Amino acid sequence: MAAMIDLRSDTVTKPTAEMRAAIAGAEVGDDVYGEDPTVNRLERLSAEMLGKESALFLPTGTQANLVAVMTHCRRGDEFIVGRAAHVFHYEAGGAAALGSAHPHPLDFAPDGTLDLDEVAAAIRPTSDHFDPLLSHFAPTRLLCLENTQDGKVVPLDYLAEARSLATARGLAVHLDGARLFNAAAALGVAPAEIAKHADTVSFCLSKGLGAPAGSMLCGPSEQLHVAHHHRKILGGGMRQVGVLAAAGCYALEHNLDRLADDHRNAERLALGLDALDGFAVDMPGVQTNMVFLRLTREDPADFAKFMAERGIAILVEGPVIRLVTHLDVTAQDVERVIASAEEFVS
Numbered sequence: 001m002a003a004m005i006d007l008r009s010d011t012v013t014k015p016t017a018e019m020r021a022a023i024a025g026a027e028v029g030d031d032v033y034g035e036d037p038t039v040n041r042l043e044r045l046s047a048e049m050l051g052k053e054s055a056l057f058l059p060t061g062t063q064a065n066l067v068a069v070m071t072h073c074r075r076g077d078e079f080i081v082g083r084a085a086h087v088f089h090y091e092a093g094g095a096a097a098l099g100s101a102h103p104h105p106l107d108f109a110p111d112g113t114l115d116l117d118e119v120a121a122a123i124r125p126t127s128d129h130f131d132p133l134l135s136h137f138a139p140t141r142l143l144c145l146e147n148t149q150d151g152k153v154v155p156l157d158y159l160a161e162a163r164s165l166a167t168a169r170g171l172a173v174h175l176d177g178a179r180l181f182n183a184a185a186a187l188g189v190a191p192a193e194i195a196k197h198a199d200t201v202s203f204c205l206s207k208g209l210g211a212p213a214g215s216m217l218c219g220p221s222e223q224l225h226v227a228h229h230h231r232k233i234l235g236g237g238m239r240q241v242g243v244l245a246a247a248g249c250y251a252l253e254h255n256l257d258r259l260a261d262d263h264r265n266a267e268r269l270a271l272g273l274d275a276l277d278g279f280a281v282d283m284p285g286v287q288t289n290m291v292f293l294r295l296t297r298e299d300p301a302d303f304a305k306f307m308a309e310r311g312i313a314i315l316v317e318g319p320v321i322r323l324v325t326h327l328d329v330t331a332q333d334v335e336r337v338i339a340s341a342e343e344f345v346s
């Protein structure tokens with residue numbers, strides 16, 4: 001039987017033999033003492049690639065984002081964030097539950113941006129002189145953006161404008177760049193060209209880059225020192241974690257160029273499915289490694305079951321189906337998926 005094709009997420013990638021060799025050979029030390037040479041190398045490499053002063057290795061992207069929110073916001077401060085953003089929707093309310101920061105959600109535009117007039121209007125009023133009425137408001141401290149957002153690449157000129165607005169109004173910018181390298185590959189720019197529009201940037205090693213775990217938070221050293229303390233508060237200070245950092249270094253050194261293959265595969269998959277009667281693919285949204293689609297006649301749950309019987313796993317969220325390409329999905333796999341989908345509707 002042919003191998004399983006798992007399109008549910010790019011988090012399902014498994015470390016290759018070469019990555020496992022890097023893990024096995026990793027030099028390690030106690031990272032809480034700052035003595036793990038492999039973690040230190042990964043942090044230097046990440047900071048360099050993003051054009052930031054410093055970087056911090058964390059177990060998950062969820063913790064990286066929470067640490068970022070805690071670094072920019074004090075208790076009762078507010079941050080502006082997309083309603084469908086990972087930070088707001090998929091992180092179990094951690095920013096509020098553990099970070100004591102108050103989220104102010106806004107709807108994403110279809111292109112994955114937050115309308116800047118809405119952002120400006122959402123910033124709470126402040127004054128340099130005492131005004132008793134202003135005590136009603138949680139002070140806005142942070143604008144949180146996401147790139148890619150549901151696989152869509154946020155334009156560079158938008159990021160620049162968002163940063164100017166934030167700076168003019170005294171807000172910091174945190175970019176949840178879980179898939180920052182997909183955005184950079186799609187734009188054909190260095191990741192630093194995206195990262196320069198934010199104060200802090202997080203990215204995941206555990207998704208399209210193929211590492212088993214780990215995320216980075218990058219930014220100015222002064223803020224990263226505060227972040228280091230918050231990581232400890234959250235229980236994210238790990239010891240001989242160079243074994244994981246080695247996978248991260250391997251990913252950054254070997255798995256970036258191939259992201260373009262994932263994007264080509266996603267495009268081929270989208271075009272192949274969209275050509276079938278009964279499938280409506282969000283074609284403008286196909287910009288990196290994600291494909292969102294709906295079925296015009298059939299029940300998505302029936303489709304998922306049909307595909308599962310053919311060794312193809314897909315993700316169904318209500319009426320929407322999400323397919324994600326990654327390093328364990330080949331061009332031949334994509335043809336197999338299209339053929340099975342064709343069989344389903346015929």
Ligand SMILES: *Cc1c(COP(=O)(O)O)cnc(C)c1O
Nearest residue numbers: 060061062063086146176178204
């Ligand atoms: C996956 C993801 C994260 C982090 O998720 P973890 O599973 O905690 O590593 C953060 N933001 C976005 C947009 C993501 O897709």
